[in-house]
Amino acid sequence: MELQCPIPISDYPVVTLAHGGGGRLSQMLIERMFIPTFSNAALEVLHDGAILELNGTRLAFSTDSFTVSPLFFPGGDIGSLAVHGTVNDLAMCGARPLALSAGFIVEEGLPMEDLWCIILSMQRAAAKVGVPIVTGDTKVVERGKGDGLFINTTGLGVVLPGVHIAPQRAAPGDVILINGAIAEHGIAVMSRREGLAFETELVSDSAPLVDLVMRVLEVGGDQVHVLRDPTRGGVASALNEIAAKAQVGIRLDEERIPVGDAVRGACEILGLDPLYVANEGKCIAIVAPEVADRVLEAMRVHPQGAQATRIGEVVGEHPGKVFMRSRIGGLRVVDMLSGEQLPRIC
Amino acid sequence: MELQCPIPISDYPVVTLAHGGGGRLSQMLIERMFIPTFSNAALEVLHDGAILELNGTRLAFSTDSFTVSPLFFPGGDIGSLAVHGTVNDLAMCGARPLALSAGFIVEEGLPMEDLWCIILSMQRAAAKVGVPIVTGDTKVVERGKGDGLFINTTGLGVVLPGVHIAPQRAAPGDVILINGAIAEHGIAVMSRREGLAFETELVSDSAPLVDLVMRVLEVGGDQVHVLRDPTRGGVASALNEIAAKAQVGIRLDEERIPVGDAVRGACEILGLDPLYVANEGKCIAIVAPEVADRVLEAMRVHPQGAQATRIGEVVGEHPGKVFMRSRIGGLRVVDMLSGEQLPRIC
Numbered sequence: 001m002e003l004q005c006p007i008p009i010s011d012y013p014v015v016t017l018a019h020g021g022g023g024r025l026s027q028m029l030i031e032r033m034f035i036p037t038f039s040n041a042a043l044e045v046l047h048d049g050a051i052l053e054l055n056g057t058r059l060a061f062s063t064d065s066f067t068v069s070p071l072f073f074p075g076g077d078i079g080s081l082a083v084h085g086t087v088n089d090l091a092m093c094g095a096r097p098l099a100l101s102a103g104f105i106v107e108e109g110l111p112m113e114d115l116w117c118i119i120l121s122m123q124r125a126a127a128k129v130g131v132p133i134v135t136g137d138t139k140v141v142e143r144g145k146g147d148g149l150f151i152n153t154t155g156l157g158v159v160l161p162g163v164h165i166a167p168q169r170a171a172p173g174d175v176i177l178i179n180g181a182i183a184e185h186g187i188a189v190m191s192r193r194e195g196l197a198f199e200t201e202l203v204s205d206s207a208p209l210v211d212l213v214m215r216v217l218e219v220g221g222d223q224v225h226v227l228r229d230p231t232r233g234g235v236a237s238a239l240n241e242i243a244a245k246a247q248v249g250i251r252l253d254e255e256r257i258p259v260g261d262a263v264r265g266a267c268e269i270l271g272l273d274p275l276y277v278a279n280e281g282k283c284i285a286i287v288a289p290e291v292a293d294r295v296l297e298a299m300r301v302h303p304q305g306a307q308a309t310r311i312g313e314v315v316g317e318h319p320g321k322v323f324m325r326s327r328i329g330g331l332r333v334v335d336m337l338s339g340e341q342l343p344r345i346c
Numbered sequence: 347m348e349l350q351c352p353i354p355i356s357d358y359p360v361v362t363l364a365h366g367g368g369g370r371l372s373q374m375l376i377e378r379m380f381i382p383t384f385s386n387a388a389l390e391v392l393h394d395g396a397i398l399e400l401n402g403t404r405l406a407f408s409t410d411s412f413t414v415s416p417l418f419f420p421g422g423d424i425g426s427l428a429v430h431g432t433v434n435d436l437a438m439c440g441a442r443p444l445a446l447s448a449g450f451i452v453e454e455g456l457p458m459e460d461l462w463c464i465i466l467s468m469q470r471a472a473a474k475v476g477v478p479i480v481t482g483d484t485k486v487v488e489r490g491k492g493d494g495l496f497i498n499t500t501g502l503g504v505v506l507p508g509v510h511i512a513p514q515r516a517a518p519g520d521v522i523l524i525n526g527a528i529a530e531h532g533i534a535v536m537s538r539r540e541g542l543a544f545e546t547e548l549v550s551d552s553a554p555l556v557d558l559v560m561r562v563l564e565v566g567g568d569q570v571h572v573l574r575d576p577t578r579g580g581v582a583s584a585l586n587e588i589a590a591k592a593q594v595g596i597r598l599d600e601e602r603i604p605v606g607d608a609v610r611g612a613c614e615i616l617g618l619d620p621l622y623v624a625n626e627g628k629c630i631a632i633v634a635p636e637v638a639d640r641v642l643e644a645m646r647v648h649p650q651g652a653q654a655t656r657i658g659e660v661v662g663e664h665p666g667k668v669f670m671r672s673r674i675g676g677l678r679v680v681d682m683l684s685g686e687q688l689p690r691i692c
Contacts, residue, residue: 005462015456021485029484033462036470040478042445050504052445057401063447063500069507099388099398101409103498105451110361116351116379123383132386134396138375139413140366141690144495150485152449154409154500155399236470344487 006032010239016340018274022233022278023337027241048092050229051159055260058159060095065152069344071114073192075185075204076280078151079118084208084280085124085346086153091213092227092283094165095157097131098268102153104138107146108235118149129208131155150250163217169225172247174314177285179212179305180205181258182235186345196269200262212304215284216230219298226286229279231346233337235274235311238284239322240336251322252312252334276337278345286314352378362686368579368624369683373587392393394435394574395406397505404505406441408432411498415690416592417460419538421531421550422626424497426466427470429479430552430626431577431692433501437559438629440511443477443504448499450484452637455490464495475554509563515571516592520660521638523631525558527553527604528581532623533612542615546608553627558650562631565644572632575625577692581657582621584630585668586682589631598658598670598680622683624691632660 007028018025035043042050049062061249066082076084088095102122106115126133188204190196209229217224226246230238235257238248243250259267259274267274281304292310299305312324353374358561366373381389388396395408435444448468452461472479530551537548555575563570572592576584581603589596597598605613605620613620627650633641638656645651658670668680 003466004408005459007458007462011459013456015452015454015461015486017454017486017488020452020484030482033465034482036482037465038448038479038482039491040480042480044480050445050447052480054405054504055401055403055446059400059502061445061447061502063449063481063498064483065449065485065498066453067451069491095520099407099502101396101407101678102384103409103411103449103500105411105413105496106364106366108361112353112355112360113351114356115361116353119350119379119383126384133384133387134386134388135407135409136371136376136380136384136389137410138366139411139496139690140361140363140686141413141496142363144490145415146534147487147491150451150487150496152409152411152498152500154447154498156405156407156502158400189416206653218435249583262442265533287618340486346655 016193018340021340025338032195032258048089048091051093053330060090060093060157060159061090063087064155065091065150066346067114067150067344068189068346069147070192071148073189073204074190074201076206077118077121078149079121080125080208081280082151083122084152087129087131088229090157091210092229093159094163094217095159097129097155097157097210099156099165100126100131100153101135102136102151104224105150106140107136107148108140108143110148135227137285143179149218160217162222164222167226167228167242167245170248170286170314172243172248172316173289173312174225174286175289175310176312177296177308179283179299180307181260181296182282183259183263183267183274183277184280186342187263189345190342191266198262199335200265202266203315205279205281207281207304213283214297214301215302220291220295223291224285225287228284230282230284231278231280234276234278236334237336243322244320245344247319249315249318250312251315254324254326256311258307258309272341274288275334276341347488353451361690364614367686368583373683394438397439406436406439406503406505406689408435409498409500410435412494412692413690414535414692415493417611418536419492419535419550420547421534422552423464423467424495425467427552427692428470428499429468430546430554432501433475433477433511434555434575436501436503437556438575440509440563441505441506443475443501443503443556445480446472446477446501448479448482448497448500449493451496452484452486453494454486456494475556496635506563508568510568511573513572513588513591516588516594516632518594518660518662519635520571520632521635522658523642523654524657525645526605526653529605529609529613529620529623531626532688534607535691536611536616536688544608545610548608548612551627553650555572555629559629559643560565561640563621563646566633566637566641569634569637570631574630576628576630577624577626580622580624582680583682589668593665595664596658596663596668597661600670600672602655602657604613604653604655616686621680622687634687
């Protein structure tokens with residue numbers, strides 16, 4: 001184990017917001033500091049959760065802390081988000097959720113009614129997925145040492161037999177599918193936070209993806225190679241990570257990427273690229289071409305996949321890179337963000 | 347499900363520090379708000395973690411968020427504490443730890459070197475117990491919206507066959523054992539936080555209890571009825587919870603409760619009762635009288651139990667109450683704290 005700090009202190013003397021943004025600096029922290037230090041087989045395979053073998057059963061284990069600001073936003077709140085985020089991470093491992101834990105860090109002074117609304121919202125979200133919240137913990141910090149409420153949810157699930165999801169399985173020829181329009185969560189939170197009023201209300205897509213993913217896996221089986229929910233850092237960051245891990249190229253078609261009109265308009269006003277904006281109810285599925293049509297059809301008949309579409313494919317060229325064919329035919333690289341576009345979005 | 351806030355808003359319009367202190371208000375939050383809302387069988391049995399059955403294996407699942415201030419204290423830091431805290435909670439379920447998750451909420455501006463030291467410390471602590479940290483998450487919040495670093499660790503373990511630990515199993519006649527002197531963690535953190543200098547350095551007892559507990563269970567088997575690490579709220583709060591859940595009385599012998607001289611002195615200066623001060627390397631074992639001597643002997647030959655001793659017994663009188671026979675022979679009730687004695691101790 002290297003004992004010197006693996007992040008160059010001269011460049012980064014302190015942790016910055018971008019270290020938590022899901023882009024290049026987040027990746028640096030994870031890849032240089034966490035992975036080599038905590039080094040173990042399970043840690044290195046997946047991004048969304050670890051897979052543990054226990055008496056022939058494969059368990060998925062995933063953790064996420066939620067620091068979204070504000071606590072309540074159109075389409076959800078930190079409670080429902082904390083449940084959806086973690087059950088979705090389990091689903092992206094090809095697992096059906098078994099149980100959740102909930103850890104609360106409350107700032108002194110949080111209105112008791114707000115806490116109560118959030119607890120109820122968590123329970124409704126968990127009940128909808130049919131997953132119990134079985135253990136918890138509450139800490140309270142002094143005023144000014146937190147920000148209302150942070151929630152950690154950690155989930156345990158059972159991976160479906162015969163399913164093997166891993167970013168490394170993305171292979172040239174594979175088709176890239178998504179279950180609907182992007183950037184809705186980030187834009188909804190941002191518009192509430194900034195007090196922006198748009199003609200159409202922008203609503204987060206925060207939702208559980210377990211049922212949709214179970215349908216995808218029923219239809220696609222082991223030919224579903226990668227599943228990923230493009231949360232922090234958006235579709236661009238998720239695909240960049242997959243391209244890097246699998247050492248493949250990923251080609252997107254700009255005109256096929258679904259973006260709602262209201263979200264597109266808000267992105268233009270806010271100066272944001274929807275490809276980098278967080279989603280909380282979207283699933284990218286990278287599947288073998290033989291099953292692509294059937295998986296797409298299964299998504300489309302599901303309530304959460306009506307707008308499902310094929311957005312690109314995995315290619316052999318430009319390994320490690322994501323690029324996009326624009327509406328007018330040019331190709332541009334879709335890079336990972338180095339800074340932080342939208343802090344505290346989840 | 348009741349939709350009105352179950353905590354009287356007129357009494358408690360906002361969350362206070364005492365709601366996280368491990369005393370009466372913490373208990374009110376848990377028992378009125380969390381348990382009825384998240385209602386499920388696993389949630390209601392244990393305090394330190396939930397037990398889940400999976401294909402005949404009993405899994406223990408436990409979560410804890412750590413908000414200790416300062417991040418570094420004599421005898422440990424938030425990283426080692428976060429590992430010890432959660433592996434100990436698993437051990438208190440009678441389980442051997444299988445894997446940990448780690449969720450970091452970093453305040454912007456945390457020195458990168460501090461984060462690195464804490465990561466290394468976590469890894470050393472985890473390696474010592476032989477438990478891998480298999481999955482993680484990092485969020486960064488703006489300056490002034492956190493306090494350096496908060497860590498959530500959630501643990502998964504496998505309950506030993508033939509072992510059934512539950513507070514409800516405490517029965518009249520049972521013997522109450524502890525593996526050593528109390529109040530060391532809370533006093534060490536407090537003295538560092540307040541910048542107090544004592545002649546003897548006060549060092550936290552933060553340590554993994556897994557190995558000690560495995561020895562206790564080997565020797566005592568199913569006659570080990572309850573295990574509990576008396577963290578927040580100390581020995582008094584832990585025993586009050588057990589007395590309430592099992593509806594038994596608990597009688598302590600003041601002169602048998604081990605308290606080091608330095609800790610006793612510091613408690614006097616700080617105006618604290620050591621019975622209410624947090625421990626992070628202590629285990630209370632409530633065992634059937636037939637195995638008490640053997641369990642005590644097993645503790646004493648273990649490096650972490652040299653000062654193990656019998657501190658009291660479970661009785662039929664005064665169900666739900668803890669009382670103590672003082673040095674001069676009187677009996678006094680050892681109640682649960684209603685306020686918060688030592689915030690941010692773990």
